[in-house]
Amino acid sequence: MQTKLFTFGDGLRLVHARMDGVRSVAIGILTGAGSGNETALNNGISHFIEHMYFKGTSTRSSYDIVKEVDALGAQINAYTTKQATCFYTIGVDEDSEKCAAILSDILFDSAFDPQEMEREKKVVLEEISMSEDDYADVCSDMAAEQYFGPNALGMPILGTRDNVRKFTRDDIKSYIAANYKVDSTVVAIAGNIDEDRACKLVEKYFAGRWSGGKRDWRDKPHAAVSAQKYLFKDIEQSHIIATFPSVPYNSADDLSVMVLNTILGGGMSSRLFFEIREKLGLAYSVYSYPGTYVNNGTLNIYIGTNRDSVAKAADVAAEVVADIRKHGLTKEEFARGVQQLRGAYVLGQESSGALMRLLAKHALFADEVFDFGRRIDAISALDYDAASRAIESELDLSKTCVSYVGREVDQDLLPRFVSRA
Numbered sequence: 001m002q003t004k005l006f007t008f009g010d011g012l013r014l015v016h017a018r019m020d021g022v023r024s025v026a027i028g029i030l031t032g033a034g035s036g037n038e039t040a041l042n043n044g045i046s047h048f049i050e051h052m053y054f055k056g057t058s059t060r061s062s063y064d065i066v067k068e069v070d071a072l073g074a075q076i077n078a079y080t081t082k083q084a085t086c087f088y089t090i091g092v093d094e095d096s097e098k099c100a101a102i103l104s105d106i107l108f109d110s111a112f113d114p115q116e117m118e119r120e121k122k123v124v125l126e127e128i129s130m131s132e133d134d135y136a137d138v139c140s141d142m143a144a145e146q147y148f149g150p151n152a153l154g155m156p157i158l159g160t161r162d163n164v165r166k167f168t169r170d171d172i173k174s175y176i177a178a179n180y181k182v183d184s185t186v187v188a189i190a191g192n193i194d195e196d197r198a199c200k201l202v203e204k205y206f207a208g209r210w211s212g213g214k215r216d217w218r219d220k221p222h223a224a225v226s227a228q229k230y231l232f233k234d235i236e237q238s239h240i241i242a243t244f245p246s247v248p249y250n251s252a253d254d255l256s257v258m259v260l261n262t263i264l265g266g267g268m269s270s271r272l273f274f275e276i277r278e279k280l281g282l283a284y285s286v287y288s289y290p291g292t293y294v295n296n297g298t299l300n301i302y303i304g305t306n307r308d309s310v311a312k313a314a315d316v317a318a319e320v321v322a323d324i325r326k327h328g329l330t331k332e333e334f335a336r337g338v339q340q341l342r343g344a345y346v347l348g349q350e351s352s353g354a355l356m357r358l359l360a361k362h363a364l365f366a367d368e369v370f371d372f373g374r375r376i377d378a379i380s381a382l383d384y385d386a387a388s389r390a391i392e393s394e395l396d397l398s399k400t401c402v403s404y405v406g407r408e409v410d411q412d413l414l415p416r417f418v419s420r421a
Contacts, residue, residue: 001349003359004195005369008207011182015363015370016198017190017355025096025191026356027103028088029206030364032184033175035157036082036219036293044159045175047080048124048167053087054078055116057109062116065102074099082144082153083219083293084364090353093192097201104205112169121164128158135405136304138231139239142403143300146229147243151222153293182210188360191352221295228402228414238310238406239302242317242417244395246290246297250366255379256390257290257299259337263329264288264320264395265301267340271320272301282313294365299394310404311411321395322420328391334384342379345372397421 003017033046054076056062069076074091076099087107089099131137141156148154187206189198224245247253265272265288276286285304291297301321305313329337348354349372362370398421402413 001372003369003371005363006195006199006202008203010208010210011212012185012187012202012207012210013363013367014187014189014199014202015359016188016193016195017359018194019191019349019352019355022192022352023093024090024352025093025099025189025193026088026090026352027096027099027201028086028188028356028360029103029107030084030086030186030188030357030360031180032083032215032364033085033179034081034083035155035159036153037179037215038152038155038159040155042163042167042171042175043155044124044157044163045167045171046085046179047157047159048120048164049172049175050078050080050085050087051120051124052112052117052172053106053110055120056111056113057105058111059109060102060105065106068102069099072098076102080157082157084361086357086360088353088356096193096197100201100205104209107206108209112172114169117167117169117172121167124158124164125161128161128164131158135233135235135237136239136302139241139302139403139405142229142231142405143241143243143401146227146401146403147224147298148222148296149225151219151296153219153222153296177211179215180210181213181215183213184215184364185210186360186363188356188363190356190359219293219295224396224399224401226398226400226414226418228412229404230409231405232408233405235406236306237304238307238409239304239404240310240314240317240413241303241403242301242314243401243403244299244321244397245399246299246394247292248295248297249292250362251297253390254292255341255382256387257297257394258341259334259382259387260324260329260391260394261288261290261299262337262340263333264299264324266337269336271324272317275320276303276313276316280312280316282309282316286313286317307407307409310406310409310413311416314402314411314413314416318397318417318420321397321417325395325397328388331384334382334387338379338382342376345376345379
């Protein structure tokens with residue numbers, strides 16, 4: 001499989017991957033407008049705009065949009081992250097142009113009808129309520145708030161109820177004009193489509209349609225300070241997230257950190273999973289995960305346990321981290337982590353949708369084509385000693401941020417991590 005990056009006359013970028021052996025084509029438009037580019041006064045507007053793009057154009061009602069896509073046996077959807085919003089279709093190769101035409105229509109001719117806005121506000125408010133009932137989500141939002149503080153990355157993607165209720169059509173138009181810029185937008189097409197056909201679709205439906213000008217990323221580098229936050233709720237499960245500083249997206253050390261994450265809590269053979277779940281039975285769900293942004297990065301540990309096991313689970317997690325800090329990874333662990341990471345990248349090439357999302361994100365954040373062959377070669381070439389040196393600065397216990405949601409506990413969780421620094 002070959003991937004190529006094209007730049008059109010207006011600066012719009014297309015990243016394309018031809019996938020032999022599939023009949024699907026995934027078309028995605030990723031623009032750098034997410035909650036990390038908002039302020040406290042408009043937090044949630046990126047996500048609300050994502051919803052509104054599906055509420056009708058001058059030629060299609062909201063029902064027409066989904067009816068046409070369903071008639072093709074295709075999918076249309078969107079998602080908002082802290083740094084981007086993506087609109088995409090996945091359909092049969094022969095319907096690629098029809099899918100591109102629908103995406104173009106919603107992106108460039110949406111009506112943003114005030115009555116539709118009021119209806120959709122109710123939908124988003126229900127989505128906020130649903131998220132608030134998912135206490136793992138609540139803990140995740142608290143963790144971001146604790147770690148990033150006043151940095152925009154600390155704000156929730158869904159925004160606040162007060163903000164959602166007050167958004168106007170003018171707010172939407174102004175935000176799109178300021179943030180949906182050609183230099184911060186990428187089109188990604190992956191699947192059974194050649195590069196000539198992909199370029200023609202982009203030229204016809206997307207090129208020359210976005211405004212020019214530069215837009216700065218708002219996530220300025222953040223200096224972490226240890227902190228903790230508790231939210232006591234009368235629920236059965238207790239949720240703990242410990243957050244540590246890590247590398248930003250596309251860092252020179254990102255592969256080493258990915259191996260570290262795999263060994264720490266990225267699978268069923270990881271240290272956290274074995275010690276907390278398999279050996280002690282303290283939790284059903286325990287894992288670690290990275291959070292990478294243009295100028296910032298985190299490495300996070302999540303534990304879902306019961307109130308009586310909160311202190312013990314936190315102690316064991318802190319001990320696992322402290323042991324890695326002191327002794328590093330074993331060579332056997334390192335070799336296993338490299339193979340797990342390599343396998344994940346190889347398998348990730350087999351879905352047109354997953355490939356489209358990866359290519360788009362990399363082109364947007366790194367301004368280059370994601371080269372799978374080079375990436376897999378780099379993983380295979382990772383050196384134990386060099387990788388160990390690269391991750392020496394990871395998992396800094398002195399800068400731990402801890403978030404807790406669950407029944408009231410007497411134990412103070414933060415010192416269990418910081419005291420082992």
